[in-house]
Amino acid sequence: MVQSGAPRTARARVRDELTREITGVARRHLAEQGSAALSLRAIARELGMVSSAIYRYFPSRDDLLTALIIDAYNAVGAAVEQAEAQALRDDVLGRWLALTHATRRWALAHPQEYALIFGSPVPGYAAPQDTIDPATRIPQVLLRILTDAAAVPATVPGPMTMPGPVPVPGLVPVPEKVRQDLLELEERLRLGLPVDQMAAAVMAWTQLIGSISFELFGHLKNVIPSYQEYFDFQMRRIAADLGLLRQ
Amino acid sequence: MVQSGAPRTARARVRDELTREITGVARRHLAEQGSAALSLRAIARELGMVSSAIYRYFPSRDDLLTALIIDAYNAVGAAVEQAEAQALRDDVLGRWLALTHATRRWALAHPQEYALIFGSPVPGYAAPQDTIDPATRIPQVLLRILTDAAAVPATVPGPMTMPGPVPVPGLVPVPEKVRQDLLELEERLRLGLPVDQMAAAVMAWTQLIGSISFELFGHLKNVIPSYQEYFDFQMRRIAADLGLLRQ
DNA sequence: TGTACATCAGTGAACGCGCGTTCACTGATGTAC
DNA sequence: TGTACATCAGTGAACGCGCGTTCACTGATGTAC
Numbered sequence: 001m002v003q004s005g006a007p008r009t010a011r012a013r014v015r016d017e018l019t020r021e022i023t024g025v026a027r028r029h030l031a032e033q034g035s036a037a038l039s040l041r042a043i044a045r046e047l048g049m050v051s052s053a054i055y056r057y058f059p060s061r062d063d064l065l066t067a068l069i070i071d072a073y074n075a076v077g078a079a080v081e082q083a084e085a086q087a088l089r090d091d092v093l094g095r096w097l098a099l100t101h102a103t104r105r106w107a108l109a110h111p112q113e114y115a116l117i118f119g120s121p122v123p124g125y126a127a128p129q130d131t132i133d134p135a136t137r138i139p140q141v142l143l144r145i146l147t148d149a150a151a152v153p154a155t156v157p158g159p160m161t162m163p164g165p166v167p168v169p170g171l172v173p174v175p176e177k178v179r180q181d182l183l184e185l186e187e188r189l190r191l192g193l194p195v196d197q198m199a200a201a202v203m204a205w206t207q208l209i210g211s212i213s214f215e216l217f218g219h220l221k222n223v224i225p226s227y228q229e230y231f232d233f234q235m236r237r238i239a240a241d242l243g244l245l246r247q
Numbered sequence: 248m249v250q251s252g253a254p255r256t257a258r259a260r261v262r263d264e265l266t267r268e269i270t271g272v273a274r275r276h277l278a279e280q281g282s283a284a285l286s287l288r289a290i291a292r293e294l295g296m297v298s299s300a301i302y303r304y305f306p307s308r309d310d311l312l313t314a315l316i317i318d319a320y321n322a323v324g325a326a327v328e329q330a331e332a333q334a335l336r337d338d339v340l341g342r343w344l345a346l347t348h349a350t351r352r353w354a355l356a357h358p359q360e361y362a363l364i365f366g367s368p369v370p371g372y373a374a375p376q377d378t379i380d381p382a383t384r385i386p387q388v389l390l391r392i393l394t395d396a397a398a399v400p401a402t403v404p405g406p407m408t409m410p411g412p413v414p415v416p417g418l419v420p421v422p423e424k425v426r427q428d429l430l431e432l433e434e435r436l437r438l439g440l441p442v443d444q445m446a447a448a449v450m451a452w453t454q455l456i457g458s459i460s461f462e463l464f465g466h467l468k469n470v471i472p473s474y475q476e477y478f479d480f481q482m483r484r485i486a487a488d489l490g491l492l493r494q
Numbered sequence: 495t496g497t498a499c500a501t502c503a504g505t506g507a508a509c510g511c512g513c514g515t516t517c518a519c520t521g522a523t524g525t526a527c
Numbered sequence: 528t529g530t531a532c533a534t535c536a537g538t539g540a541a542c543g544c545g546c547g548t549t550c551a552c553t554g555a556t557g558t559a560c
Contacts, residue, residue, distance in 0.1 A: 011502075011556055018503090034370035036283050041546065052548075053504050061547065119367030121464055123281035135466075171492055172483040177473040185470055202470060203481055209466070210457015217368055219382075219456070223432055223449060226424040234450055236419040241484075245418055258523060258535075265536090288513065299515075300537050308514065 019057050021047060023067055027113070030068055035116050038065070062125055069127065070134050072113040076106045077137025084141050092149040093236075093244045099141055100208055100235040107212045114216060118209050139205055146201055147191050149244055174199050197243070204238050211235075266304050268294060270314055274360070277315055281359050282369055285312070309372055316374065317381050319360040323353045324384025331388050339396040340483075340491045346388055347455050347482040354459045361463060365456050386452055393448055394438050396491055421446050444490070451485050458482075 025043050040061055044051040058064040083102035087094040107114040116122070117135070174182070174195055182198040193201070211234055214220055215227050224230045239245055272290050287308055291298040305311045330349035334341040354361040363369075364382070421429070421442055429445040440448070458481055461467055462474050471477045486492055 009557065015503085036370055039546065040548090049503095050505055051546090052506080052550090055548075056503055115367035118464070118466075120281075120362035123283055127465075171487045172480060175476045175480050177476045178471065178480055181471050181473050181477070199480070202467065202477075203484070206458050206461045206467070206481075207454055210460065211453050213457065213460065214453045217365070218374075219365075220449065220453075222379075224425065224428050226422075226428050229422045229424045230428070230449075233419060233422050233425055233446070234453075237450070237488075240418045256524065262536085286513065287515090296536095297538055298513090299517090299539080302515075303536055 015057075018047075022054065022057055023064070023071065026064055026068055027071065030116065031110065031112050034112050035065065035068075035122055038068075040064070065122065065125060066128055066131065068113075069117055069131050072110070072117045073131065073134035073137065075110070075113070076103060076117075077134060079103075079106045080138050080141055084145075089148065092145055093239055095145045095148075096142075096239050096242065096244050097232070097235060099138065099145070101232070103138060103208060104212050104215075104231060107216055111216055114212070118213060119217075139201075142201055142205060143189065143191055143193070145244075146193055146197055146242065149242075150193065150197070200242050204242055207238055208235070262304075265294075269301065269304055270311070270318065273311055273315055274318065277363065278357065278359050282312065282315075282363050285315075287311070312369065312372060313375055313378065315360075316364055316378050319357070319364045320378065320381035320384065322357070322360070323350060323364075324381060326350075326353045327385050327388055331392075336395065339392055340486055342392045342395075343389075343486050343489065343491055344479070344482060346385065346392070348479070350385060350455060351459050351462075351478060354463055358463055361459070365460060366464075386448075389448055389452060390436065390438055390440070392491075393440055393444055393489065396489075397440065397444070447489050451489055454485055455482070 022043060025046050026038060029042060030038055038061070040054050040058075041051040044054050054064075058067070080099050080102045083098045084095050087098045089095075107118075121127075178199065179195050182195045182202075186193060186195070186198060211231060215231070220227065220230075236245070269290060272293050273285060276289060277285055285308070287301050287305075288298040291301050301311075305314070327346050327349045330345045331342050334345045336342075354365075368374075425446065426442050429442045429449075433440060433442070433445060458478060462478070467474065467477075483492070
């Protein structure tokens with residue numbers, strides 16, 4: 001048995017450091033060239049090693065990709081969590097806007113890493129289990145905002161504030177099958193959110209990533225030059241659907 | 248000067264046919280392997296030619312890619328136009344649902360072609376001008392639905408029908424800069440749509456592609472197994488934002 | 495504290511593969527008179 | 528209608544490149560007694 005804690009062997013420390021160096025170089029190559037151009041040989045070359053040496057650290061190219069995917073999810077997740085944490089807890093609209101703008105900012109700063117996790121899947125690559133948890137960090141923040149919105153009574157300025165969220169009256173009801181999917185999800189998460197709110201959350205999450213992808217992939221280049229303002233507007237509209245706008 | 252019309256030389260006819268054969272094989276390879284794996288040599292091999300012969304038809308791999316991109320836009324555009332044309336002209340909700348479901352159906356049937364046009368951009372590839380027009384076919388159908396909705400008085404069953412669309416009261420106003428972008432777009436298109444409707448249209452278009460990408464790229468695999476029903480629900484909610492739901 | 499052995503990192507060569515693109519050339523098809 | 532020339536499709540060889548992965552090996556580091 002290895003003692004857990006401090007006394008790590010020199011070899012282990014060097015190993016960790018080199019592993020980090022490899023992913024670091026890989027991340028830079030990814031940022032510069034995209035995931036398709038990511039090459040073990042190029043990474044080894046830059047580190048002054050022979051290409052086969054990489055195999056002491058990653059059993060294959062796919063495992064290195066997995067590490068980068070997990071890193072990317074964690075990076076954007078951490079950025080979002082940090083931004084969201086700076087908003088006042090009662091300001092649920094502000095928290096939503098912090099979440100969305102932080103996601104967009106990270107995406108614009110790291111387009112290739114964003115494409116790696118939210119773009120077309122890498123052909124021939126199957127994401128393993130380990131990527132699931134990091135992938136849920138942003139949705140978790142979103143759900144926390146919604147549960148807080150349901151719990152915290154509105155104290156934001158306004159003559160007649162109501163307790164709890166004010167979901168937009170559901171013109172279109174949630175279909176039965178979808179209701180069941182969402183109830184199962186709610187059973188797993190146990191957040192106490194009504195199905196309507198869960199549906200709105202999934203839609204909001206889809207729209208957030210959809211909007212960022214559209215901007216990043218250039219589909220509205222000639223349509224909406226002021227994308228920053230458009231994005232903010234769009235996110236506020238979604239906030240209304242989420243019941244985060246009170247008056 | 249070459250006579251325009253029928254009397255084409257045998258050589259020209261063979262040339263067109265072979266060009267079609269090349270894009271046909273390329274399209275199949277794309278569907279099976281994805282755009283990254285698309286190889287001129289493999290295509291030539293399958294056609295029983297030498298690899299350099301392809302250069303008589305396409306000056307480079309990128310030009311072949313461009314042809315495939317244009318084809319894909321036209322294919323999905325045609326599918327959508329055809330589906331939308333089958334709905335009653337007055338049934339603007341039905342037309343919107345036909346548009347969206349046709350887009351999704353095409354995407355599920357042609358995931359790699361979908362990824363080529365709506366997924367992460369191919370690294371190192373810059374889309375030329377010729378791809379723009381085919382790319383606007385679906386948005387054009389959408390805008391026609393909206394102008395028709397504004398013009399055609401509602402005749403769908405309902406006790407008190409109002410003329411024109413009933414846009415959801417704009418809780419969140421369109422910001423000034425975005426308003427200007429949309430006005431410029433309106434000047435180019437001259438459809439007579441109010442800015443609020445233009446904004447809703449852009450958002451709807453973004454949401455449509457965002458939702459299909461999310462499903463196709465597997466981001467809601469474990470969340471919403473009944474995606475077909477969820478998609479329909481989502482598109483009806485968007486229809487409400489577009490003012491296509493009347494009572 | 496010292497020694498014998500096991501573990502591990504990194505080397506260097508090789509396997510087997512595929513790619514886009516260029517170029518000089520041949521032979522068939524089309525065109526102008 | 529026939530001939531001389533120009534155009535074009537396709538060939539075959541070559542250039543120059545890069546890739547992931549395996550394997551037997553050396554020498555350094557760590558471990559157990």
